[in-house]
Amino acid sequence: MQWAKGLGLGLGAAALLALGIILGHFAIPKNTPSISATQDLDLEILETVMGQLDASRIRENLRELSREPHLASSPRDEALVQLLLQRWADTTSGLDSAEAFEYEVLLSFPSQEQPNSVDVVASAGGVLYSCLRSEENLTGEQGGPDVVPPYAAYAPPGTPQGLLVYANQGSEEDFKELQTQGIKLEGTIALTRYGGVGRGAKAVNAAKHGVAGVLVYTDPGDINDGLSLPNETFPNSWHLPPSGVERGSYYEYFGDPLTPYLPANPSSFRLDLANVSGFPPIPSQPIGFQDAKVLLCQVKVSVYNRLQLRNSSNVLGIIRGAVEPDRYVLYGNHRDSWVHGAVDPSSGTAVLLELSRILGTLLKKGTWRPRRSIVFASWGAEEFGLIGSTEFTEEFFSKLQERTVAYLNVDISVFANATLRVQGTPPVQSVVFSAAKEIPSPGPGDLSIYDNWIRYFNRSSPVYGLVPRLGSLGAGSDYAPFIHFLGISSMDIAYTYDQSKTSARIYPTYHTAFDTFDYVDKFVDPGFSSHQAVARTAGSVLLRLSDSFFLPLNVSDYSDTLRSFLQAAQQELGALLEQHSISLGPLVAAVEKFEAAAAALGQYISTLQQGSPDPLQVRMLNDQLMLLERTFLNPRAFPEERYYSHVLWAPRTGSTATFPGLANACSKARDTSPGSEAWAEVQRQLSIVVVALEGAAATLRPVADL
Amino acid sequence: MQWAKGLGLGLGAAALLALGIILGHFAIPKNTPSISATQDLDLEILETVMGQLDASRIRENLRELSREPHLASSPRDEALVQLLLQRWADTTSGLDSAEAFEYEVLLSFPSQEQPNSVDVVASAGGVLYSCLRSEENLTGEQGGPDVVPPYAAYAPPGTPQGLLVYANQGSEEDFKELQTQGIKLEGTIALTRYGGVGRGAKAVNAAKHGVAGVLVYTDPGDINDGLSLPNETFPNSWHLPPSGVERGSYYEYFGDPLTPYLPANPSSFRLDLANVSGFPPIPSQPIGFQDAKVLLCQVKVSVYNRLQLRNSSNVLGIIRGAVEPDRYVLYGNHRDSWVHGAVDPSSGTAVLLELSRILGTLLKKGTWRPRRSIVFASWGAEEFGLIGSTEFTEEFFSKLQERTVAYLNVDISVFANATLRVQGTPPVQSVVFSAAKEIPSPGPGDLSIYDNWIRYFNRSSPVYGLVPRLGSLGAGSDYAPFIHFLGISSMDIAYTYDQSKTSARIYPTYHTAFDTFDYVDKFVDPGFSSHQAVARTAGSVLLRLSDSFFLPLNVSDYSDTLRSFLQAAQQELGALLEQHSISLGPLVAAVEKFEAAAAALGQYISTLQQGSPDPLQVRMLNDQLMLLERTFLNPRAFPEERYYSHVLWAPRTGSTATFPGLANACSKARDTSPGSEAWAEVQRQLSIVVVALEGAAATLRPVADL
Incomplete structure (x- = not known):
């Protein structure tokens, strides 16, 4: 640490004391291996982590977590808050710090x-x-x-x-x-x-x-x-x-x-x-x-039923970044369940605890510290409506929006043993693919998780050919406030069933008193190898996001999505819009602008990666990548859809995957007369998405271009 | 440039060509002196610029700019667009690039x-x-x-x-x-x-x-x-x-x-x-x-009168930053006038053109390039309602919000010759003071601009004692969308009259056909020494913002303002609120949190400045400083006040300088019964400001603290 050295020379004892206090607050913490500003993902560390993630430990975590019902704000829920704090304060496998943040929220009970x-x-x-x-x-x-x-x-x-x-x-x-x-x-x-x-x-x-x-x-x-x-x-x-x-x-x-x-x-x-x-x-x-x-x-x-004001806590634990501590990779799951909640949500928390144990151990040994900060979160009162995570985003809105690289959610980690299932926004696709290609699929055979995945969920990408298909993020778990309210690139990772073999809406004991440890141990994932597979996948994604010098968010993968949204809009809405003299031309042009800017940025990244770029240059590039998702936010676009501000992922009434504001406005206008308010709203929604795409393209272009 | 060197070695001719194209878009431009990532403000360059800013050139600029009436979108307004483009494309005194951006806007004419x-x-x-x-x-x-x-x-x-x-x-x-x-x-x-x-x-x-x-x-x-x-x-x-x-x-x-x-x-x-x-x-x-x-x-x-859709242009010119091209210091003024507009706005544009000429000349000679990018702007159709600047902020909302360090407005540069007058948000106070202390006041005597200023506008600060008083920013010129809609630290700089000698609302020929070159030359600023003083002050502020390694935005100066808002709220509203069982306690606590976080950050900055800090560490700190103003934005706070989203500077109906949302809600609730919707709104507004202050404090705390 160059500057700390420089400081020591010119300061007296009193000043050094003051300095010590200040450094205690601001500087790189102890247990830090040698740091370089160009620190990159260490493949050996990654392999170590993958090897150490232990199925039997996950099983033991799950047994403890699901031993008793732990409805939000119940005594057992509070006991689990203490369990998390204790694990994360452990001197040999804990994090840098951990804290519970309590809110007073309105819950409902019989x-x-x-x-x-x-x-x-x-x-x-x-x-x-x-x-x-x-x-x-x-x-x-x-x-x-x-x-x-x-x-x-x-x-x-x-x-x-x-x-x-x-x-x-x-x-x-x-x-x-x-x-x-x-x-x-x-x-x-x-x-x-x-x-x-x-x-x-x-x-x-x-x-x-x-x-x-x-x-x-x-x-x-x-x-x-x-x-x-x-x-x-x-x-x-x-x-x-x-x-x-x-x-x-x-x-x-x-x-x-x-x-x-x-x-x-x-x-x-x-x-x-x-x-x-x-x-x-x-x-x-x-x-x-x-x-x-x-x-x-x-x-x-x-x-x-009666409404009650109750205290509910989030527990947060942090591993401070060595080089860019002000960049956060968030990894979270809720803690509260309806009853024992072995699958929902303890299967996710069991994985989270194992992952934090492995990383905490490397940290405490002094063999590793991430480039960026990692924040682990255990959310309260999710079952009542994503309450803990939402309150957290409301409280730290600016800080999170300015600094969060991505949010990774693992709620139910294993629905069943057939395949990986990922929901996420396009920029996370590539990092999930990179991780999934390197990890063996559980069960017989020697397929990678990626190769197995593609057999169950796939799509034909105009850019890559056949690839696994990522689902889109609704509001089913705690990623919702991060993507919809804050515009942070998010994902949800799980193992799930073969949809050709069961038509179950979800695993059968969902939200019942039969969702217990034995249920998981006997029927959902005997041996816990799918839990381990999820731990490895999520762990690898987490490390890649926190440690890579160049952020592994491939923003140009949004081009694919925009192009398919556009084609759907043209096919489903084009004729109707034309009848009302509304042209999709500006939308076509905006998508093209985005594609061109994303492609040029991609070329620039390749060029930069072939050289030995300056850390400040990479930081500037990474800021473009991190903040792209933010450019799609418009809090004035759908004020009646509470929290939903992401112009591309707001709720959509129809079944066609296209621009939601436009599609919803069209479905409302369809039966009204030309010149109605509803048709004006169609035009307003069209402009909103055009301006968002053009604004996004502007952020991807060279930073000093007009 | 380390990475460009690294690249050249490993690439063939075709690759180099492609690289050339990409670098043409992305890399540091030509005419760049040797660059260090720790590049700081160069006092010699600053002195050179101060010395070269030429009153007679400003006078000639003004003569040309105000020669003919140039109402927004008129042929003469268009001719001035060309004049600006030509000046900024000049091979010996131009900028890196310049471009006109046209909008189609609704104006009104007789x-x-x-x-x-x-x-x-x-x-x-x-x-x-x-x-x-x-x-x-x-x-x-x-x-x-x-x-x-x-x-x-x-x-x-x-x-x-x-x-x-x-x-x-x-x-x-x-x-x-x-x-x-x-x-x-x-x-x-x-x-x-x-x-x-x-x-x-x-x-x-x-x-x-x-x-x-x-x-x-x-x-x-x-x-x-x-x-x-x-x-x-x-x-x-x-x-x-x-x-x-x-x-x-x-x-x-x-x-x-x-x-x-x-x-x-x-x-x-x-x-x-x-x-x-x-x-x-x-x-x-x-x-x-x-x-x-x-x-x-x-x-x-x-x-x-009739409404007409007209084309109106902004002209933008950029000097690309050598080290942090993705950080923008914006300097702007409008171009359109009601008639000849010698004072309003040409006195500002005359200064802008002289400043861009001096900087452009240093740039073209290869003797200087700023650390951050400087963007000069000539806005269209301001007189009709800040139209050009507002449309610009709407079009590039995300990019500007993510990257803009500050906005500096010089509209009417000289109202009269008595004193400097600055309006701005607290973080700009210190950089304006630094500049004003180093520049001699025009006219007889050897006072600095600062020493002269303090005689006309002053206040007693609990931190600094007697200091010049900055005014607050309403919506009188193009800074309005930057501060209110985007949350960018902004200021407006001018020379003005001695309020003890005249009670004029504004200079007498404001918006009339008598606002002409001769009017300025004979009565407003004969000799143009006040124009020169404004050029030097604004130029020095601009250079300090663009070139300083540590951003000269003193965010802890917000503590002063918050404390005085709080005291005013306690005195003016405290009793009324108490009658309705509404406590200002959470607001007191939030202000204290902000003060503590700002003070600790200030200490950290001093410590860092005494060492030889890493460019990435300073960048992280500068991001905290740059983005503080953004944390006060809440687009959902006053949706009926179009564009106004800054929780501290929204329009306020009463005469007391305090938290506007709270004050306005109190004035509406005052005559309603307890339990009314209006009293609920008072509580909502109180929470909005508490949460904004706590969120702001959170961004000032050590970046890896929970």
């Missing part, structure tokens, strides 16, 4: 005194049948006092009673269809099945037709490939038992419902409950298929 | 066929008196065909006729007072004087009372220290002649009215005229005091 209930009642008033109030205690783990009974979080209390109407998935179309059939919906109880639309949306749609209450069950056809008998289901197979009930948050948005856009600190302004939007408008309750099939006639749903 | 008119009419219908339709041709320059007749830009056409009512400054209070006096306002013509409220606000306030038309005159008491006779006014003194009329934009917002938040490119979505907000609701027309004093009884105002 009443302990008045359990929610669903009963079939006679017209005279007698109860003919009662649904189970908890899942059957099949393995001894479903009966404990900390198993939260099935409920719809944030559904309002109420005791509606009415005729039962089967409403399929509870979509807008489903209710319209019932109306068309002449079925009176006013005052009924709608029985719906999970899937199709979001949980809360079923109640929103139902309420528009005067429905008084909503039941939501898990259909064996959707989750168990049709199997439903006790001997076909857990604990005899991985399938959901008849009494299993999927819990979940029925809140429409994410983040703490009382403090949108503000961190839920004690002093923060909180909305009056009357002004909160996004809660289901009518009582709702989830049930198992065992009960769903016997419901008939008059049903009474009693929901006694 | 009709040539149907001149606007103001007549006193008899009840029978005959015309008793007609106001002048143009200013008297006193110096031969007021009679030309390109002198636009006085008008209120963006006032709607219409020919209202009615009784004249004198309405003072046309404020809300003024009209309420008339109402209280029992004066019927419906259908009247309101005669108002300039000042007090914005131009367009007079018509907005009037229309609420049913007023049919508004006249606005310049009162000799406000502009001429009471003098009004021909022999007391121009061309016999600097005072406004009786026929002089202040033109101006009556548009409420800024930027092109048809494309809010979008650059006014040909393909951009444009609002339907029916949906444009911010234009005066009723016909308005400015007049001179000569006419104002004879108006009585029944008046007819005929306004035939």
Whole structure:
């Protein structure tokens, strides 16, 4: 450290003391191997890490993490906060520092005194049948006092009673269809099945037709490939038992419902409950298929959910970067579960802990320190609506937006053993490919994870030919605030099933009391080799992002996506737009500008990499790469879509993968007359995306060009 | 250049050709003196520049710039675009590159066929008196065909006729007072004087009372220290002649009215005229005091203004940075004037051209190249509402926000000869002080500009004692979109008058046909020594920002401002808030957090400066300094205040300098009942500023701290 040396010479003892304090705050920490400003990814270190990631340790992590239910803000959730802090403060395998950050957030729980209930009642008033109030205690783990009974979080209390109407998935179309059939919906109880639309949306749609209450069950056809008998289901197979009930948050948005856009600190302004939007408008309750099939006639749903302000913590641990400590690679998962949550989310946390242990050990030994800072995060209250991660992004908005290289999420690490599955924005594709090509696929054969992956998910890229297909990021886990609200390149990594062999919406015991350690150990990933594969993949991506001299974010891979969005827009919307004299010409030109700028930058990078570039030059280039994703943010584009500001990945109503603002505006304008406000909005959305693409291209061009 | 050398060795001829092309785009340009990554401000170069800035050249620039009227988008305005391009392309004194960027924007002009008119009419219908339709041709320059007749830009056409009512400054209070006096306002013509409220606000306030038309005159008491006779006014003194009329934009917002938040490119979505907000609701027309004093009884105002889409250009010129080309120091002024515009804006452009000539000459000689890039800008259509600069910030939002170190505006460079006057955000205070201390004050005596300045504008700082007082930035010139919309540290520099000697609102011929070269040469700054002083001050600030290794932005000077805002909030609002159980405690804590973080960072900087720091370490520090201002932006804080997103400098209704969102919300809530929406908004605004300050403090803390 050149400057520290220079300092020592000219300073007296008192000054040195002051200096020591200041350096303690700002300088490169201890346990730092020799540092060069051109420090690059060390392939030996990478290989060491890959070799040390230990399946049996992950298994032990999972056993501990899922030993007890750990619903957000419960005592066991708090105990896990302490476990994480302890692991990350370990003197031989811990990080540089770790801290818990607590928020006061609005959660929703069933009443302990008045359990929610669903009963079939006679017209005279007698109860003919009662649904189970908890899942059957099949393995001894479903009966404990900390198993939260099935409920719809944030559904309002109420005791509606009415005729039962089967409403399929509870979509807008489903209710319209019932109306068309002449079925009176006013005052009924709608029985719906999970899937199709979001949980809360079923109640929103139902309420528009005067429905008084909503039941939501898990259909064996959707989750168990049709199997439903006790001997076909857990604990005899991985399938959901008849009494299993999927819990979940029925809140429409994410983040703490009382403090949108503000961190839920004690002093923060909180909305009056009357002004909160996004809660289901009518009582709702989830049930198992065992009960769903016997419901008939008059049903009474009693929901006694109550809202409570609770403290919920994020735990953050950091490994300070040796060369660029102000560049953060974030790696996170939530900690809270609905019940034991062995798969969701502990399978991810088990991997996270093993990865942080290996890196922490290298760190404490003094054999390695990353070029950039690595931040590990354990988010609180994700199940209630990505609350911990959202509050974190609200609190540190500027700092994170200015400095974060990428966000890597590993929530459920293993759904099943067939293949890697990655969701992410285009700039992360190449680094995931690089990692996946170097790691052997678990199971028999000698394919790499990449070669195995491409067999299950693939697409034909005009640039690369056949490659694995990355999914796009919705709002299914904690990556949502990072990509949509902050514009940070993000990804979610997991192992999953062969979609040709099962049509399950998700692993069958999702959000039920049957998602336990034994379930994972026996049915999901015996031997934990898929967990290890995910640990290696995520670990390799993490190291590549934190240690590479040149940031491995290939921004020109956005060209592929933009081109395909454009073609879809031309095919699906072109004729309609032409009828209204709206030209896609400016959009075509903007995509071309982006492509040209990205290609030129790519050439510049190759040239630079062949030389021995100056660290400052590489930093300038890396800033262009890191900040590209930010250029697609426009907080004024869709103000009604809370948090969603990314012009390319905002929610889209249609099924065509294209520019969401444009597609949504077109679908609203389609049936209006020319010159309507809706058609003006189409033109505004078109301009918004054109300007975003041109602005993005401008950031990729040579930095001193006008 | 280490890496270019490395490259040459390993590449063949074809590769070298390709490389040449790429380097042509990306690399350090020719004419570059030896470069070191630790390159710092060169005091010899600074002295050279100070010595070469030539008053007589500035005078010649001004003569040429103000020779003809150059209203935005007029042929002469276009000719000046060419003049700038030519100067900046000069082979011996030009810049690295220069380019014009054209927008298609909505401007407003009087009709040539149907001149606007103001007549006193008899009840029978005959015309008793007609106001002048143009200013008297006193110096031969007021009679030309390109002198636009006085008008209120963006006032709607219409020919209202009615009784004249004198309405003072046309404020809300003024009209309420008339109402209280029992004066019927419906259908009247309101005669108002300039000042007090914005131009367009007079018509907005009037229309609420049913007023049919508004006249606005310049009162000799406000502009001429009471003098009004021909022999007391121009061309016999600097005072406004009786026929002089202040033109101006009556548009409420800024930027092109048809494309809010979008650059006014040909393909951009444009609002339907029916949906444009911010234009005066009723016909308005400015007049001179000569006419104002004879108006009585029944008046007819005929306004035939028309809106036109016009092309207007910004001209940009760049000097590429040698070490950090991706860091921009922006220096700009508008080009368009209402008539000849010798003071407004040509006095600023004359200085800009002299400064770019001196720097361009050093550049072309190969004796100097700045560390960071310098961008010179000549904005179009400022007079109509900061249109060129706003469109520029809309088009390059991300790039500018990520990379701009500071924006320096010199619009009117000399109002008068008494003293320097600077408006700016706290981080620029120290660099302006450093510059002003080294430059001799023009005129007799041997004071520095700083020592002279402190005699006219000063304040007592708890940190520094008595220092010159910087004004805050409203929306009076092109700095507005940079500070309010992009959060870039900005300043405006000028020489101005002794406020104890004149009470003029502004220099008397402002926006009239009497603002000519001779007016400047004879009355404003004979000898041009104040122009030279501004050129030196702005030039020194520019060089310090572009060349210093450590960015000379003293972010801890924000502590002073925050502390004084806090004290004002406690004194003015504390009791009221306490009555409503709203505590300022979190705000106090947030200000303290900011102060502590800023102080610690200051200590770190001192320590670092005493050593020989690594360029990457300084870059990381400089990023913290550059981006601090960005952390105060919140586009969701005041969505109804178009473009204003800076939590500390948004418009404030009261007269107390404090947190604007909080103050405005309090003033709205004051008369509502506890528990009202207005009181909830007070709490929301309080949280917004607390979170902004805490977020700002977080960016100042050591970069790898959690």
